[in-house]
Amino acid sequence: MPEGLPLSHAQEALWFLHQLAPDSSAHNTGVAVVIRSAIDLPALHRATDELARRHDLLRSTFAEADGRPVRLVGPDGLAGLEVLDRPGVSDAALRAAVEAALAEPFPLRERGAFRTVLVRRGPQDAVLLIASHHIASDATSHLVLLRDLLRSYEPAAAGGDPTLPPLPGTFDDHVGAERGFLASPRGAETELHWRRVCAGAAPAELPADRPRSAGTPFVGDVCRVEVDPEAAARLRAVAAESGVTEFAYLLGVFQGLLYRSTRQADFLIGCPTTTRLSSKTREVVGNFTNTLVLRANLARGSTFRAAAVSAAEQLRAGVAGIRYPFPLLASRVRLSGGAPLCRLTFNMLNATGSDPLLGLLLDTEHEDRVVPNAGLLLSSLPLPQLGGELDLMVNVRRSADALAVEFRYNANVFERETMRRLAGHFARAIAVAVAGPDSRIATARLWDTAEPARS
Template sequence: MLMSIGQQGLWLAHQLDPESPAYNVVLAVRIRDRVRTDALQEAVTELVARHELLRSRFVAAEGGPVRETDPPEKARLEVREVPGADEAELFRQARQAADKPFRLGDEGAFRTVLLRRAADDAVLVTATHHIVSDATSAWLLVRDLLAGYGRIVAGQPSAAAPATPGWDEQVLAEREFTTSPRGVRAAAYWRHSRAGLVAAALPTDRPRPPRRTLNGATHELALPAGTGRRLTRAAAARGLTPFAWLLGTFQAALRRSGAGDAFLIGCPVTTRFSPGTREAIGYYVNALPIAARFGPGDTLLDAVEGAQRRLREGMAHARYPVELLDGAERRGPLFRISCTLVAADRLPVPGLYEGPVVAGGLRVELCDVPQQEGQLDLTVEVLQSASGFKALMRYNTDLFDEDTMVRLSGTWHRLIEASLDLPDTPTADVPLVGQDDLAALLALGAGPA
C-alpha cells in the first residue's frame, strides 16, 4: 500500500531516532464519569475500521518503506488501574503513555490508554505517530471515538463505514499533481521564491551536534487578552489575518535575535482540499517555505504585509510537497524553524479546548499533555481561542536553554506590541528593553561617584 512524500520523510526521521517521542501526536481527556471498557474497546475497533491509517504498519523493504494494514480487531485499548494516584502522578502517567515510542513496523502508529483512578475518574490518552495523523486528526480521532462509545452504550447501530477517499487514492492524487502542468508550475514557484535563501537558524547556546537530535521542551507565550483583541481589530482593519500579523512579527523577532536579514521558515498547512478528506484521519499536511527578506528601513507593517502576501501566494501552491525539490537546491535542511496556527473554534470537538463538555454521554475536559517537542530547532504553534492567543514554543534542548526561549518570546511580544502602537516603526529601531529595565541595567554598570 502507498505512502505519501511526507510520510516517507517521517519514516526516515523515525529510523534515525526510533526512541524519540518528538513525532507523537497526542490528545488526552479527563473523564468524570463511569466508563464501560468493553464499549470503549468496541469503539476503538470501529474507529480503526473506519480510518485505515490507524491500523497501518510501516515496514522496511528492499525498495524503501511500505505500508501494511492489520485487521481492526488487532487494535487494543490498554487499561491501567491507578487507584490512589494524586494529580501529579496521574499527569506523569498520562505523559508517559503519550511519550512511549512507536514501533512502526511491528505495532503500528496508534494507541489508546485509559488511566483509571476511580470508577468515575480517568484519563483517556490517545496517541498517534505523525506519520498517520496531524493536529486536526487528533481531534477527529477523539470525536469519533467518543461518539462511537456513546452509540454503543445506547445500543445504536455502528457507523464504521470506511472513510473516503482511501489513503492510496490520496497518495495517487499527490503523485498525479506533482507531474501535472500545475505541479510543474508549483515547483517552479517554490524554486523562485526560495532562491538564495536558506533555513532560518538562531545562534545556539551549544554547538550543533554532528547528528540531528530530537530532545525538546516547551516554553509558552500567552498574549494579554487586551493585546489579542487589539491585534484582531488591527488585522481586520487592514484586510490581514491575525496569523499573518503574528507571523510577520515573529519573523522580525527572529531577525532581531540573530537569524539574519533573509531566511526561510516552514508554515505547515492542511492538504484537506476535497470534502471527504475533512473527516478523515491522516497526514494531510504540507509545509510552505515562507521567505523573509528585510531591508534597512523595512517597518513592522512591511513585515506583516509581506507575511500575508507570501502566505497567500504559498497557499496557491500548497499541494506541491516541497520535499521533492532537489536537495542540492536546498543547501541544507529544508527548515530549522516552523510556525503554524491552530484555531480552537474550528476544532472537531466544539468547546473542549475551552472547558468541560459532554461527548458520547461522558463529561470530559482537556488534559494538556506536552508533545511534539524537539522536531526542529524550534516549532511554534499559535493557538487562537475565544480567550485570545497563546504560542507554544517547542525547542530543541540540545541547542537552546530555556532562558534563550524566554528572551525570544519577550522580543516577539515587544514587537507585537510595537506593531500595534506604531506599525510604521522600522523593525531595527524597536527597543527590546523597557525604560525601567534599561535604567536597571545601566545602574549595574555605574560605579560609585
C-alpha cells in the first residue's frame, strides 16, 4: 500500500466513529440546488471531473497504516457524476430521491467521501446534489465545490476549457500546521486555557423526553420559528448599544434561556467555528470545523445585557484558542460522571452578504426564488443535515429582512412539541431582551403562564 497522508484530529475522530458504524449516515452532509433550465450533460461531466482534479480530497480514500488512519490520494475518476432519471415524479418523490442519495453510506476505504448526483425529472427540471462525509468536508467546502463546479461548467458548456487555476494551499498543509501548533509551547498554553474553562463544569442539559442511551442511532428532525420582525430590526441597535455583536447578543439570550429552562447557572455549550485562518486555505476543500467550548455563569440578578457582554467575553477568549482541536480536548478533559463537554451548540448564519450563491443556499424560506448562475437557473433545496452525537444544534439565520431560528435536534431524545415550544421560547426571549435589555432574566416572562413553572 502506498504511503498515506496523516489526518487531522477531527478526521481521526470521525474515522473512529466510522469504524464503529460503517453503514451509518450520521455524518453525511451536502448541498443541493434545483436546476430550472436545460443542462449540457457532457459539460457537467467535464466540470465534475475538473472538480476532482482541483480538490484532491474528492479522489481520496481512507485506510490504516501502522495502526493510524491515513488518506490515500488516487487518480481522477473516483468522484465522477452520477445521473439518476426520475421522469415525471412528484415533488415529494423527487425530494425523496435526493435525500436517499444524500443518506447513502460512504464506503470510505473503497470509494472515498464524496458523490455528485444529478437527479433528472425533465429536460429543464433537475436537482444537483454534492454529498460528502464530514471526514472530508464542511459547510464552506460545499459552497466552494458548488461555486467551482459552476465556474467550470460555464466555459465547458460554451465549448471552452473548464480548467480552474491551481490552489495556493492544500488540506495537508492544514494538517501539518495543526500538528506543528500542538507540538509548540503555544499549543501547550492553549490546552491549559481550555482545561481551566472546563474545570468543574457540566454541559447544559435540557430535560429529556426519553432517556439518552449509548449506541442509539441519531434520528434528526428540525423545528423552525421566525423572530418578530420588529425585534429582529431592533436587535442590531441594541447589540451596538451594549458594545457587542448581534451574534454575541443572541448567544447571551440563548444562555439566559438555558438558565431558565435547565436551572443550571454554570454550564458549557459549544460554538461551531472554522480553522480556515489563512488565505491559502480559503478555497480548499476539507474538514476545517472546530468547536469552541463556552462557559456561562448566570445568577438571579443577571440581565440580558450582562449576559450578552459575558457571551462576548467568552467568544473573545474562545477565539484565542481556536486552533486547539475540540476532539483532542474532549479526549483529554473528563467531566464529572463522564459527561460530554457539550450537548448543545449555538451558531449564526448570515445571508446578508454580497455572494448571491451563498445567499441562495442560506435562504431556506424561499425555495421558489430563482438565481441565474453559469447559464443555469438555480433554486435552493434545503436538505436534512444529520447531527452526529449532539442533543441540539441551534442555528440562527439572519437575512436582509428576517431573523429565523432553526432547532436541529435528536428525535430519539426530544418530542417535536418540546422543541417547538423551546424554539418559541427563544423567539420570545429575543423579543423581550431587545425591548428591555436591562430586565432580569430570572423574572422575564418567556412563556405562557399556563405552562409549567421553570424558575
